[in-house]
Amino acid sequence: MTDTTLLTIACSLVATLFSLLILVLGWLGNKTYSKLDEISGNLVKMAGELHTRINGLDRRVVRLEASNMLRRADDE
Numbered sequence: 001m002t003d004t005t006l007l008t009i010a011c012s013l014v015a016t017l018f019s020l021l022i023l024v025l026g027w028l029g030n031k032t033y034s035k036l037d038e039i040s041g042n043l044v045k046m047a048g049e050l051h052t053r054i055n056g057l058d059r060r061v062v063r064l065e066a067s068n069m070l071r072r073a074d075d076e
Helices: 003-075
Strands: none
């Protein structure tokens, strides 16, 4: 086997391994991006749910304050 043939085979092997590395990195990047997209969607849902719960608590506090003010007005 001549030096030229050996060099050609070595270069082909390096190029193949490099392309496999790029393929794996692309696959991992795609998985990471889809997971981040899923997390983002879940955060938006959670924010909406928390907003609804906070509004419910605010309504309860307002009712409690109003009934407390009515009781104070009756006591005076």
